[in-house]
Amino acid sequence: MKKLLPALLLFGTALYSPAAFAASSPGPRPNIVFIFADDWGWGDLSRHGSTWLRTPHLDGLAAAGIDFGQFNVLNPVCSPSRTAVMTGQYPARWGVHQHFAHPAQNRQRDMPDWLDPRATTLPGLLRAAGYRTGHFGKWHLTNRQTPGAPRPEAYGIDEWAVFNGGAGWPAAKVGDTAANTVAFIRAHRDRPFFINVWLHESHTPHAPSAEAMERWKHLDEQRRVYAAVITDGDAAVGRILGALREAGIEDNTLVIFSSDNGPENTGRVKRPAYTEGDSGVTGYDAYYSVGETGGLRGRKRHLFEGGVRVPFIVRWPGRAPAGIKNDTTVITAVDLLPTLCAAAGVALPAGYRGDGEDLLPALTGRPVARTKPVFWEWRGGQAEPDGWPRLAVRDGDWKLLLTHDAKRVSLHRLTTDRAEAQDESVAQPEVVARLSRLALEWKASLPARPPEGCFAPADQIAPPPAEKKAAPRKAKATGVANPP
Numbered sequence: 001m002k003k004l005l006p007a008l009l010l011f012g013t014a015l016y017s018p019a020a021f022a023a024s025s026p027g028p029r030p031n032i033v034f035i036f037a038d039d040w041g042w043g044d045l046s047r048h049g050s051t052w053l054r055t056p057h058l059d060g061l062a063a064a065g066i067d068f069g070q071f072n073v074l075n076p077v078c079s080p081s082r083t084a085v086m087t088g089q090y091p092a093r094w095g096v097h098q099h100f101a102h103p104a105q106n107r108q109r110d111m112p113d114w115l116d117p118r119a120t121t122l123p124g125l126l127r128a129a130g131y132r133t134g135h136f137g138k139w140h141l142t143n144r145q146t147p148g149a150p151r152p153e154a155y156g157i158d159e160w161a162v163f164n165g166g167a168g169w170p171a172a173k174v175g176d177t178a179a180n181t182v183a184f185i186r187a188h189r190d191r192p193f194f195i196n197v198w199l200h201e202s203h204t205p206h207a208p209s210a211e212a213m214e215r216w217k218h219l220d221e222q223r224r225v226y227a228a229v230i231t232d233g234d235a236a237v238g239r240i241l242g243a244l245r246e247a248g249i250e251d252n253t254l255v256i257f258s259s260d261n262g263p264e265n266t267g268r269v270k271r272p273a274y275t276e277g278d279s280g281v282t283g284y285d286a287y288y289s290v291g292e293t294g295g296l297r298g299r300k301r302h303l304f305e306g307g308v309r310v311p312f313i314v315r316w317p318g319r320a321p322a323g324i325k326n327d328t329t330v331i332t333a334v335d336l337l338p339t340l341c342a343a344a345g346v347a348l349p350a351g352y353r354g355d356g357e358d359l360l361p362a363l364t365g366r367p368v369a370r371t372k373p374v375f376w377e378w379r380g381g382q383a384e385p386d387g388w389p390r391l392a393v394r395d396g397d398w399k400l401l402l403t404h405d406a407k408r409v410s411l412h413r414l415t416t417d418r419a420e421a422q423d424e425s426v427a428q429p430e431v432v433a434r435l436s437r438l439a440l441e442w443k444a445s446l447p448a449r450p451p452e453g454c455f456a457p458a459d460q461i462a463p464p465p466a467e468k469k470a471a472p473r474k475a476k477a478t479g480v481a482n483p484p
Contacts, residue, residue: 029192029344030316031253032126033181033244034336035237036085036196038078038138038203041263042309043294044230050292052223053230057238058257062313065255065320066365069327070414071312072394073261074334074376076301079115079140081260081333082198086141086155087119088337088354090375094119095450097379100143102464103456109379112454114142114166117154120352122337124156126194129346133158134184137177137198140164144171144278147460159184163200164278167462174200174207174281178236182243189247192344197240201233202291204264205276205283208232222266225288251317254343254363256336259310262299263291277465297420298386303376303401304420306386314363316343321365329362330370330394339363375442393439400425400435404443409436 043050047059047067074084079099080091087094095112103113123133135152139162142149149166161172161180172180181197208228212235216227237257244250267286275282298304312331314320331339334356341348342360355375361368373395382388388408389401397415402408411425411432425432 028252029131030319031192031244031249032131032194032340032344033240033253033255034085034194034196034340035240035255035257036082036138036198037233037257037259037311038198038200039261039264039289039291039300040199040202040230040233040259040311041291041293041299041306042296042311043292044202044263045311048294048311050294052219053227053292055230055234057234057241058311058313061237061241061255061257061315062323064317064322065313065315066324066326066363068312068314068329068331068362069325070330071258071310072305072308072330072332072374073259073310074308074332074374076261076298076303076307076378077380078138078260082141083115084333085336086115086121086123088122088334088352088356089119090334090355090377090446092377092446093355095447095454097377100140100146102143102145103461104464106143110450112450113146113456114149114454115155116451116454117150118451119155120337120349121155122340123194123196125337125341125346125348126344127156127158129344130192131344132188132191132193133195134181134188134193135160135162135196135198136172136180136184137162137174137196138164138200138279139198140278142166144169145462145465146456148456157196162198163280171280174279178239181240185240185243185247185249189249194340194344199233199236200279200281201236202226202229202263202289203279204286204289205274205279205281206285206288207281207283222288222290225284226290229288254314254316254319254340257311257313262293262296262302262307262310264289264300266290295419301378301380302386303378303389303392304386305399305414305418308376316363319364324365326362329359329368330374331359331362332356332370332374335359335370373438375439377443377446391439391443393435393442395435395438398428398431398435400432400439402436402439406436406440411435 045055073081075081077099080096083091083096127133135157147167152160163171206225206229209232212228212231216224244253266289270287271285293306296306298306338356338358339360342358376392390404392401397413399412399414401410409425410423412420
């Protein structure tokens, strides 16, 4: 165990200070607003072809910038997906394989109880370079039942108001995410800033506003709730964009919208509303999760594209050309740290070894091809037909999905088969052999154990909670006492 730690720290950490950075591009440093939705599928935008959802603010954001069609997160569930964004490294490097849960469940999954604060992080690098940093909305880089977890300051964040944080943290209300972000923008309009805006929508419990429910009352029961939730999320984006405009800094702000994984699997049984302890939200269960993948195979908890290909929209006035749809550049969550640091003129510290690459030219509308393969690992459920892959690798046009022993594989040329409907493994044995070797070598390079020092004190851990119980549906939380 102790022998693994130095190598892990060498991979993920480095000393840095403001003096270590120099601007690499002329002009004022841009503000950066990263809006990360939750379980928001690629097809859950009217711009992406939805026939019943309406996302006017996101559609407007895309019309003013670049809509990327081949952006991938690096895990099909929340916590590891967000770890990749924060660190620029595959989440398995830090032992994060599934969502952070009660410490007892983390032990069963051979996971730590929080993201190691020794990791180099995107907000940490920007803060060291003079940016004011904020984080509003979801956290989930630990769990609310976990005592002793490092607070956001440990990861480079100056100001925060979060839900799904650690035990004893002050918990923000889910519905206050946009308001807290707007207040931060107004307070720091005169200096460079970076904000993580991690929305609740469209995660369960679904708790749409009364106004949104009224707007969609003509739809059937399932679609009404989901459409209202999407409307609320889109409206939150609109309020943030409005705050940038009112502050007079819209033209010097890089705004990104994305999602942590594909849409939730729709529940087969309609259950009573319940309260989720992590977020404090009372609302509707997964029966109302009818989000769309836009024709991609799989959903949340799957390594097929429907679980890991998500919206990625970039608006950067004067730098990103307006109205561009980029369906060729393969960009991933681990690319965000080097790319956004480059956009801010921040050099990466000498000892940092990330898994991503600087794809800043793509954000300015120029053609660029990634040079590194992309890897995924999944340790969650294995339900057929789409949950069986444990590993996946993409290199160029090809994506291979496989079990840990590589005895079962599925090969797809994504440039001509985005739906992953045609398995070409039999016809392309050399490609299968090459990609299998890459995936297995990458898997072998990962740490065998979670990093030391990232576990809650045993004597402070409360017993695991009982199974969640149904709660009466409340008009205040859902907008109506019961769906029609």
